[in-house]
Structure formats: C-alpha cells, structure tokens
Amino acid sequence: MTKNSEIRLLGTVASPYVNRVQFVCNLKSIDYEFVAENLACKSELLLTSNPIHKKVPVLLHANESPTCESLVIIQYLEEIKPDVHPIFPSAPAERANNRFWAHYIDNQFFPLYEKLRITQGKERKEAIKQEIIEGSIVLEEAFVKTSKGKAYFGGDDVGFLDVVLGCFLSWTYFVEKENKFKIFDEVRTPRLVEWTKRIWSHEAIKSVIPTNEIISEFYMMLQKYRPLGA
Template identity: 75%
Template structure:
C-alpha cells in the first residue's frame, strides 16, 4: 500500500481531466493524497510543478519529477502498476488506435461543449449541437468496433477509452440539460446510452464524478472569467 505522501494529485473536483486520473487510481487501487487547487489563485506548488501550462491535473510521485497532462498520467499509472486492471491493450496497433480516438475525444469532440457555451445566439449554438451530434455517431461506431459486442470499449471491463470518454459524462449531462438536447440518445447511439449507465454506476467512478452543484459553481466561474462572446 502506498504511503499517504508517496503519490499526490493536484486537481479540482469539477475537472473531467482530474476525474480521469482519479478513475484510474481507483481502478488500480492506488492510494494517493488529493490536493484541491483554486484555479483563480493557483498555488506555488502547482505553478512550480507545471510551469509550462500551469494547470491541473499534476501527479507527484515521491521524489520523481511531476507528471502533467491526464493522458500521460494515466499511461504512467498503467506502466507502474501493470498487473492491476490493465488500461491500455497489449497489442501495439490496438494501442495506437485507442490513442487516435482519445486524441479525437480530447481535441475535437469535448471542446465543442465549451465552444457552445461561449457562442452567442440560437443559430450559432444549433450549428455546434449538430457537430456534437455528428461526433456522437462517430463515437457510437467506435464503441461498436472496440467493444466487439461486449460491455465496454475495453471489452469485458473498463479500458482506456472508457476512462477517456467516461470522465466527461457529468459534463455531458450538464450540457444536455442546459442546452435542451441529447448528446447520446436511444435512436442515434443506443450502445453508448447503455454504456453511460454502466460507467455512471461503476464503483471506481461513483465517488469521483462531480455532482450538479459543483458543476454549476464551475460553470459560474467560467462565465465570469471566460464570458460568452459578444453578439
């Protein structure tokens, strides 16, 4: 069992990227010390641990250099504890394919949520909704390919893409509620609708995914510090 101070995670509870790392730490039964950061007044520890981007998550493992960026962190965790709940597939081609879709989720799909938040006017928001819906169909196809008829992207159990996409479930539900549409629905993406239910209730996730009140507070902060564009 790790000592309390051996692994530290700098984060904020409303960040899906921090939640992603917590998800993997829980899956691998790795004990860690969580340090909450105030992103409006960043600590010296965060600024010195991630001097390039100055953002969370940051993993500090004993006396080793800090590790930044959620995808890099979860791969690091997979490598230091490979015998407990392997996250990435062993086949090099499958690993590459998983990384491709992770890149799509992080850099093309999820950023549309923020794009919709800052875009003024119904017409502009509707255009982004359509792009999100198109992306959800691509993700449904990816799920069918990777799951091979089983429960998760990883097959019988949670894998890399389950973690990568699963961390956005709370933000997805929040976005749906505040924009009156469905990202995943029974007609377009029936497999992902069932997958969302399974991830939402997974033991490694239940205490990690932020509740609506936390997301509302985070959304209010965003509205203050990154307001919507002027019409």
C-alpha cells in the same frame, strides 16, 4: 484517498481531466492524496510543478519529477502498476487505435462543449449542437468497432477509452440540461446509452464523478476562467 501518501494529485473536483486520473487510481487501487487547487488563485506548488501550462492535473510521486497532462499521467500509472487492472490493450495496433480515439475525444469532441458555452446567438448554437450530435454518432461507431460486441470500449471491463470518455459524463449531462438537447440518444447512439449506464454505476468512478451542483458552480467560474485543465 490516503493522506501523506507518496502520490499526490493536484486538481479540482469539477475537472473531468482530474476525474479520469482519479478513475484510474481507483481501478488500480493506488492510494493518493488529493490536493485541491483553486484555479482562480493557483498555488505556488501548482505553478512550480507545471510551469509551462499551469494547469491541473499534476501528479507528484515521491521524489520523481512532476507528471502533467491527464493522458500522460494515466500512461504513467499504467507503467508503475501494470499488473492491476491493465487498461491498455495488449496488441500494439489496438493501443494505437485507442490513442487515436482519445485524441479525437480530447481535441475534437469535448471542445465542442466549451464552444457551445461561449457562442452567442441561437442559430450558431444550434449549429454547434448539430456538430456535437454528429460527433456522438462517430463515437457510437467507434464503440461498436472497439468493444467488439462487449460491454465496454475495453471489452469485458473498463479500459483506456472508457476512462477517457467516461470522465466527461457529468459534463455531458450538464450540457444537455443547460442546452435542452440529447447528446447520447437511444435512437442515434443506443450502444453508448447502455455504456453510459454501466460507467455511471461503476464503483471506481462513482466516488469521483462531480455532482451537478459542483459543475454548476464551476461553470459559473468559467465565465472568468476558461481552461478546465488537460
């Protein structure tokens, strides 16, 4: 991350949505200045840059208008630097398929983590755990089809869906530990278990994945502030 860069990223280190933008910046060797936000006391810069949702991440690029929402930012980064580690498939049908699964991950799968956090009662929590497990099996099937037998969703190297799902790994491990169950399991989701090991050790993400301690602190803050950003 370069200070005084023409690109600034407003975010918080514990947000998976911010992490995915950092992941893509690293993949594409894009220098940026990280501007840390306190979501309990948002800066005027954040509020004016994202007046609709007032959430992170927000990308500020030179004199351009602010770009908000992580998936929109990723597509923007792909367009301004398309020749360095392209993350989208070249075929239109495959790009559409990637966007479908990104929507599933962001709007159906990961929200179950938050649902589990705020739900009271053992039986109801167990029901949500089962929903998460069923979702992980769906993602295992998606990985098998999308990767076509290769190491990543993107094939031989990290692609769009690897970024979208990979940014949630720290939170996945945290949720597993807090709730004493496995989300990605060697029996149910063997391909994704191997995939998580590859993503976890990838040079482009190692420096931006939050530690368990950072997530734990953020988790405590979520008792008062719920949205993670998008």
